[in-house]
Amino acid sequence: MLESAIQWVADLSYWGWWALAILFVILEIFAPTFVLLWLGISAGLVGIIVLAFPSLPWEYQWTLFALFSVVSIVVVKGLLRKKPGVEDNLKLNQRGAQYVGRNFNLTEAIVNGRGKIHVDDTQWSVSGPDMPAGGTVTVTGVDGILLIVEPKK
Known part of the structure; x- marks a missing residue:
């Protein structure tokens, strides 16, 4: 053998x-x-x-x-x-992180720190300073499924 x-x-x-x-x-x-x-x-x-x-x-x-x-x-x-490879989309499975830096209009007013925005085909809960519905906000971060926003400057 x-x-x-x-x-x-x-x-x-x-x-x-x-x-x-x-x-x-x-x-x-x-x-x-x-x-x-x-x-x-x-x-x-x-x-x-x-x-x-x-x-x-x-x-x-x-x-x-x-x-x-x-x-x-x-x-x-x-x-x-x-030279490690560059990922095509580092936020692929972090859907909320994809919206950081983007501006959206409030669909529900932010009252007591909570409100809602409409992103594409989904409604997202947001946290930020109190604002009326229709106001424009900028997404600054993500906390789980909650988007952190501030008024657009």
Whole structure:
């Protein structure tokens, strides 16, 4: 069993490296860690080298694979640490936070610190200084499902 595994490793040709690369990329789809992606790219590069140099000993092939894998993972991790990805919408699941800074008209007067505004298709409870209905307010913050407002300046 061990001898057949060693023989398989020694007989890996360029198409074997490419098959290994595809396997790593497919596994990356199911385990999104970005590590297997770089292993797949490294295997693909070794496959190109083996295609160019078919007599390259298997020890050198696996050494190149290990070297490419480690270097690519270290470089990518370093780049991601320097420049982390920017979220498209940091407030995607914080609906109330999306309204901070926007102006709205009061649909119900703010009495004793509580009132209501209409935002798109939803009525929101607001907290702020007493104001008559129809007044324009600016949302300055969020407290759970309550929008904090102040009169528009």
